[in-house]
Amino acid sequence: MTLTCITNGILQDPANDIDGEVRNVWIEDGRVVNAPTDPGRRADKTIDATGMVVMPGGVDMHCHIAGPKVNVARKMMPDDKRTAEPVRRTALTRSGTTGSVPSTFATGYLYAGLGYTTAFDAAIPPLLARHAHEELEDTPIIDKGFYVLMGNNHYLMKQLQENEPERLKSYVGWLLNSTKGFTAKLVNPGGVEVWKSSGGNATSLDSTIDHFDITPRQIINGVATAVDELGLPHPVHIHANNLGVPGNYNTTLDTMNALEGHRGHITHIQFHSYGGDPDDQSTFCSKVPDLVEYVESHPNITVDVGQVMFGNTTSMTGDGPLGYFLHKVMGRKWFSGDTEMETGCGIVPITYKNKSLVHAIQWAIGLEWYLLMQDPWRIAMSTDHPNGSSFRAYPEIIALLMSRDRRREMLARVPGGLKERTTLADLDREYTLNEIAIITRASPARMLGLKNKGHLGIGADADVTIYQPNEDYQRMFELPRYVIRRGEIVVEDGEIRSNAEGRLLHVAPKYDDGAIDNIREWFEKNYTIQFRNYPVDENTLHEREVIGS
Amino acid sequence: MSIAEQPPTTETPELKIVKDATCTFCGCVCDDMELTVEDNHITKAKNACVLGKAWFFNHHIEDRPEATIDGQPVTYEAAFDKAAEILFNSKNPLTYGMSDSTSEAQRVAVAITDWIGGNLDTTTSVCHGPSGMAFQGVGEVTCSLGEIKNRADFLIFWGGNPAESHPRHFTRYSLMPKGEFIPKGRKGRTAVLIDVRKTKSAKAANEFLQIKPRSDFELAWAMRALAKGLKIDPKIEEKTGISLETLTDLMDRMKKAKFGVILFGMGLTMTRGKHINTEAVLSLARDMNRHTRWNARALRGHGNVSGADNVVTWSTGYPFGVNLGRGYPRFNPGEFTSSDVLAREEADAALIIASDPMSNFSQPAREHLAKIPSVVLDPKLSDTARTATVAFTTATYGINTPGTVYRMDDVPIPLRPAFESPYKSDYEILKEIERRIRAKQLGV
Ligand code: SF4
Numbered sequence: 001m002t003l004t005c006i007t008n009g010i011l012q013d014p015a016n017d018i019d020g021e022v023r024n025v026w027i028e029d030g031r032v033v034n035a036p037t038d039p040g041r042r043a044d045k046t047i048d049a050t051g052m053v054v055m056p057g058g059v060d061m062h063c064h065i066a067g068p069k070v071n072v073a074r075k076m077m078p079d080d081k082r083t084a085e086p087v088r089r090t091a092l093t094r095s096g097t098t099g100s101v102p103s104t105f106a107t108g109y110l111y112a113g114l115g116y117t118t119a120f121d122a123a124i125p126p127l128l129a130r131h132a133h134e135e136l137e138d139t140p141i142i143d144k145g146f147y148v149l150m151g152n153n154h155y156l157m158k159q160l161q162e163n164e165p166e167r168l169k170s171y172v173g174w175l176l177n178s179t180k181g182f183t184a185k186l187v188n189p190g191g192v193e194v195w196k197s198s199g200g201n202a203t204s205l206d207s208t209i210d211h212f213d214i215t216p217r218q219i220i221n222g223v224a225t226a227v228d229e230l231g232l233p234h235p236v237h238i239h240a241n242n243l244g245v246p247g248n249y250n251t252t253l254d255t256m257n258a259l260e261g262h263r264g265h266i267t268h269i270q271f272h273s274y275g276g277d278p279d280d281q282s283t284f285c286s287k288v289p290d291l292v293e294y295v296e297s298h299p300n301i302t303v304d305v306g307q308v309m310f311g312n313t314t315s316m317t318g319d320g321p322l323g324y325f326l327h328k329v330m331g332r333k334w335f336s337g338d339t340e341m342e343t344g345c346g347i348v349p350i351t352y353k354n355k356s357l358v359h360a361i362q363w364a365i366g367l368e369w370y371l372l373m374q375d376p377w378r379i380a381m382s383t384d385h386p387n388g389s390s391f392r393a394y395p396e397i398i399a400l401l402m403s404r405d406r407r408r409e410m411l412a413r414v415p416g417g418l419k420e421r422t423t424l425a426d427l428d429r430e431y432t433l434n435e436i437a438i439i440t441r442a443s444p445a446r447m448l449g450l451k452n453k454g455h456l457g458i459g460a461d462a463d464v465t466i467y468q469p470n471e472d473y474q475r476m477f478e479l480p481r482y483v484i485r486r487g488e489i490v491v492e493d494g495e496i497r498s499n500a501e502g503r504l505l506h507v508a509p510k511y512d513d514g515a516i517d518n519i520r521e522w523f524e525k526n527y528t529i530q531f532r533n534y535p536v537d538e539n540t541l542h543e544r545e546v547i548g549s
Numbered sequence: 550m551s552i553a554e555q556p557p558t559t560e561t562p563e564l565k566i567v568k569d570a571t572c573t574f575c576g577c578v579c580d581d582m583e584l585t586v587e588d589n590h591i592t593k594a595k596n597a598c599v600l601g602k603a604w605f606f607n608h609h610i611e612d613r614p615e616a617t618i619d620g621q622p623v624t625y626e627a628a629f630d631k632a633a634e635i636l637f638n639s640k641n642p643l644t645y646g647m648s649d650s651t652s653e654a655q656r657v658a659v660a661i662t663d664w665i666g667g668n669l670d671t672t673t674s675v676c677h678g679p680s681g682m683a684f685q686g687v688g689e690v691t692c693s694l695g696e697i698k699n700r701a702d703f704l705i706f707w708g709g710n711p712a713e714s715h716p717r718h719f720t721r722y723s724l725m726p727k728g729e730f731i732p733k734g735r736k737g738r739t740a741v742l743i744d745v746r747k748t749k750s751a752k753a754a755n756e757f758l759q760i761k762p763r764s765d766f767e768l769a770w771a772m773r774a775l776a777k778g779l780k781i782d783p784k785i786e787e788k789t790g791i792s793l794e795t796l797t798d799l800m801d802r803m804k805k806a807k808f809g810v811i812l813f814g815m816g817l818t819m820t821r822g823k824h825i826n827t828e829a830v831l832s833l834a835r836d837m838n839r840h841t842r843w844n845a846r847a848l849r850g851h852g853n854v855s856g857a858d859n860v861v862t863w864s865t866g867y868p869f870g871v872n873l874g875r876g877y878p879r880f881n882p883g884e885f886t887s888s889d890v891l892a893r894e895e896a897d898a899a900l901i902i903a904s905d906p907m908s909n910f911s912q913p914a915r916e917h918l919a920k921i922p923s924v925v926l927d928p929k930l931s932d933t934a935r936t937a938t939v940a941f942t943t944a945t946y947g948i949n950t951p952g953t954v955y956r957m958d959d960v961p962i963p964l965r966p967a968f969e970s971p972y973k974s975d976y977e978i979l980k981e982i983e984r985r986i987r988a989k990q991l992g993v
């Protein structure tokens with residue numbers, strides 16, 4: 001086995017309490033190993049990192065990179081790609097297109113190019129899981145997985161209605177095994193079902209859901225309980241109700257309360273931190289301080305941000321009624337796609353303008369989240385790619401967090417009204433490299449329960465990013481000197497050196513298979529495919545790893 | 550080399566039942582087939598419609614060489630080498646077809662085309678290409694077939710004749726089934742057929758609106774206006790053959806429906822106006838959401854044409870009509886679509902997968918295709934296979950090979966092969982060709 005040594009790098013490995021020490025990292029067989037005890041044993045390969053910053057590979061815990069809705073967005077928007085720099089074919093690598101929704105091969109290369117080695121798609125309808133797997137297999141280099149949409153699932157809602165928590169739990173276990181997914185995802189719980197059946201929405205956690213006579217609160221609590229009892233590595237992943245609506249911070253507080261102490265991850269919380277009157281845009285403002293206070297005092301909760309950056313992008317969501325709302329606001333083309341028994345989907349092109357006070361407030365709210373949360377271990381960087389912006393904006397966001405001056409420059413270019421509506425202008429905090437390493441790799445890996453990711457201790461996956469320090473932090477994070485995945489150099493000075501497949505990460509929780517007959521009976525009545533053709537056959541999957549238990 | 554030359558099997562033929570098999574003959578992709586296999590023949594196909602039965606029963610292993618070069622039987626190995634050589638040496642190759650193959654094979658076909666910098670196109674460019682372009686214009690409000698089954702109380706079939714083209718659509722997905730919220734099945738639904746002629750589907754519908762040829766756009770536009778509450782010139786009847794009174798009444802009922810769907814076929818997308826017709830219908834379905842839930846859905850033809858759209862899109866960013874000649878994908882229907890690339894005599898080699906352009910392309914396109922070296926994969930000796938430089942006989946997807954097929958509503962369905970074919974699958978053949986091309990490119 002090749003023994004590799006990354007020598008003399010300045011190590012940022014917060015999970016192992018290493019903050020800027022010069023250390024060697026030894027790698028064998030794709031993992032970090034101890035330095036050889038035999039003094040005669042030399043590294044077969046040395047990567048000289050003298051003067052460079054060495055971090056674990058980045059982990060994106062919430063993005064939309066594969067599967068049905070991502071692909072529909074690609075199909076719908078040739079215009080988005082015409083002026084975007086394409087990814088050219090090389091002797092080793094495939095070609096692709098970029099824009100806000102890159103093609104699969106391009107997605108893998110672009111993530112790797114930024115020093116990211118793991119990413120999770122956040123919203124896959126179970127019926128279409130096979131499609132997501134095919135795309136993930138065509139997304140090279142990075143390790144990947146997805147969350148399974150369950151917040152508007154008919155079987156699940158029926159079990160809540162009939163007060164059958166054990167069956168609900170077995171179903172969640174069965175569904176994750178069938179789809180080879182990573183955790184349960186709730187998107188506008190209950191609200192999407194209301195949209196599908198009547199064109200409406202659920203506006204509060206106590207709204208009644210048509211046909212099922214239950215509430216979003218019950219869905220959140222029921223699934224959070226099931227996920228905890230199944231012992232999944234990552235908790236229920238929640239896109240709360242009322243996304244984007246002024247005054248929705250109350251719904252967000254309600255959502256966190258509905259967990260009743262169960263673990264829960266509140267995603268793209270930026271979009272859920274708004275004050276003001278839903279019927280009066282002029283009252284729109286930030287409620288981040290209230291929410292931060294709640295999150296910091298409730299250790300069962302973690303968040304990712306969903307940062308908005310200015311420019312063109314695509315909104316894509318399992319939140320059908322949100323898609324319709326955005327279509328009405330933007331007046332632009334709109335895709336809506338409802339999947340039987342399971343979920344909806346909305347896609348709308350969107351432009352965030354720095355001259356728009358509302359958009360500027362959204363931008364500022366994201367930054368407030370990073371800057372107000374004292375504990376970086378409970379927050380992860382995300383743009384909810386491509387919703388707030390592309391994942392390719394991460395270096396710019398890092399620069400904004402690390403430099404107060406850079407934020408001030410941006411603040412000078414947004415409407416003045418921002419100052420009364422957010423606290424951003426008053427925040428002097430500047431992130432350290434160590435804190436950046438936490439929110440971009442160590443904390444998301446920990447939230448996901450990935451024991452071998454997000455750190456470089458013994459036994460960790462040898463996913464390493466090596467940066468050349470630069471006063472311009474954006475530049476530094478845009479162009480890593482080396483990116484290493486499982487011990488192999490995959491990027492060197494921006495050149496992709498690998499077309500490796502990457503690995504699927506999924507869970508396989510144990511559940512009571514006595515529940516299957518009941519699931520089957522319901523399934524055969526309602527779906528349009530055969531029960532036996534629903535589960536994804538593991539023999540059709542590429543290299544994979546079961547996480548947890 | 551010929552299969553007939555192999556020693557016959559001595560075992561007694563066993564009777565085998567394959568449950569939950571999938572019919573790939575049309576875009577319905579019914580996955581509830583129960584196939585009885587006797588001696589490498591399918592003798593029963595429970596649940597299949599007439600088209601499906603024909604598909605299964607007419608499938609038998611033909612006595613054909615595994616491959617030919619210029620019509621002469623050769624081994625697969627020799628054919629792989631020759632195919633790789635043709636494609637590797639071409640400057641502007643064309644890959645076409647793919648819609649009657651698994652998505653696994655489609656992915657390899659796309660990879661080959663990427664590596665050699667060719668044109669990449671599917672049968673979408675000759676069937677629902679205009680819907681694809683309409684979609685890029687206005688988007689689409691749509692749903693899976695099960696949503697229709699479970700919720701739709703109002704159906705409009707427009708320019709399509711599912712009774713003959715998708716025989717189980719009515720019974721399985723749209724008109725007849727009892728659904729979760731449509732407990733009465735057929736009685737719980739209203740169905741309207743809009744078409745230029747009275748097809749077999751008219752009998753199944755509650756109402757048939759016979760419109761004048763080439764007036765789909767005008768009709769859809771008038772309905773959009775009515776949906777918005779605008780006044781319409783009664784002359785609409787002269788243009789479309791449908792009176793204002795009929796239209797107004799229809800619109801009233803559409804607004805009162807709980808969940809409506811417009812299912813459109815090639816009668817809409819391939820008549821005058823093409824993509825603007827589809828844009829008008831997609832816009833109508835979208836606008837109706839101001840009143841109640843409405844969706845639109847195309848009735849796609851070939852088994853896995855939706856898979857081809859998906860695979861080409863996720864790999865390149867565009868659904869069809871893609872050129873990779875500059876080392877990255879460019880999209881331009883009309884320029885990079887197969888019939889155009891051929892008719893302009895630009896392609897210098899072709900890779901045709903499970904499709905028969907020699908029987909349906911324009912004469913100039915056919916003439917050029919016959920002139921250039923071509924590699925053709927087909928289970929049958931099609932016109933295109935007959936003119937091929939290298940022709941591979943392939944196993945039939947779904948009957949002999951596993952893999953994934955996307956239903957017309959993009960739901961991916963796994964295949965359960967009924968029996969083994971002596972021939973290789975598209976996937977296996979394309980993989981071998983890819984491996985050889987890569988070896989040449991990387992000099993290994
Ligand atoms: S409807 Fe189509 S897919 Fe279904 S059995 Fe008939 S031909 Fe086959």
Ligand SMILES: [Zn+2]
Binds near residue numbers: 063064122123384
């Ligand atoms: Zn998201």
